Amino acid sequence: MKEALREAVIADEMEEIPVGAVIVCNGKIIARAHNLTERLTDTTAHAEMQAITMAASHIGGKYLTGCTIYVTLEPCPMCAAALNWAQISRIVYGASDPKRGYSLFSPSLLHPKTAVTSGIMEQECAGLITCFFKRKRK
Numbered sequence: 001m002k003e004a005l006r007e008a009v010i011a012d013e014m015e016e017i018p019v020g021a022v023i024v025c026n027g028k029i030i031a032r033a034h035n036l037t038e039r040l041t042d043t044t045a046h047a048e049m050q051a052i053t054m055a056a057s058h059i060g061g062k063y064l065t066g067c068t069i070y071v072t073l074e075p076c077p078m079c080a081a082a083l084n085w086a087q088i089s090r091i092v093y094g095a096s097d098p099k100r101g102y103s104l105f106s107p108s109l110l111h112p113k114t115a116v117t118s119g120i121m122e123q124e125c126a127g128l129i130t131c132f133f134k135r136k137r138k
Contacts, residue, residue, distance in 0.1 A: 001094060001121045004070040007034040007047065008128055014039060018128045021047040021071040023055040023064065023088075030067070031055035047071060048079035052086050064088045072125040074101035074118065080109040090115045094125025 007020025011034035023031040033050030037043055048071055056062050064083075068090040075083060075091065080102035083091060091114060102109050110116065 001070050001072070001092065001125075003029060003032060004047075004072050005094070005121060005124055005128070007032050008072045008125070011035045011047070012128060012132055018132050019047045019071065019073045021051040021069055023051050023067050023069045025055070025059070025064070025067040030058040044078065046076065046079050048075050049082055052082055052088075056086065062086065068092060070120075072121075073097050073129065074103065076100050077102050077109055083114065084109060084111045087111050088114060090117070092117045092120055094119070094121045095129060096122075 003022045004020040007022065008018040011020060012018035016035040016038050020034045022029050031051040031054035033047045033054060035047050036045040036050060048069060051069060052064070055064055055067060064086045066089055069083065069088055070092045072094045074093050074095065074097040076097070088111070096118060
């Protein structure tokens with residue numbers, strides 16, 4: 001999660017919503033990403049989507065079975081569905097997203113074999129996002 005948080009800080013420095021993600025397979029980071037929605041003017045350029053693309057390229061295939069994604073914020077429904085299609089084995093996230101997180105809408109968006117762990121470094125992850133939006137609202 002510390003590496004995902006580093007990616008979130010990079011996003012924050014770029015004036016992107018500070019969400020970061022890393023994908024680990026066989027004990028090695030195979031993808032690292034952060035939100036790029038503003039820079040790419042692309043509403044789908046979430047950290048998870050960027051990481052999925054990078055990991056699939058690294059593996060040379062579309063399925064991320066046996067991989068874990070660490071993400072600083074609970075995935076939204078779009079990202080949860082993409083992680084389903086990628087058949088990721090495990091999702092670990094920091095802060096919950098009570099307004100836009102996948103679990104608010106439908107936990108069944110995830111692949112039935114995907115394990116989920118939440119609340120890892122939750123305060124650090126949530127704090128970064130809270131500070132970002134406080135700055136934006138000034």
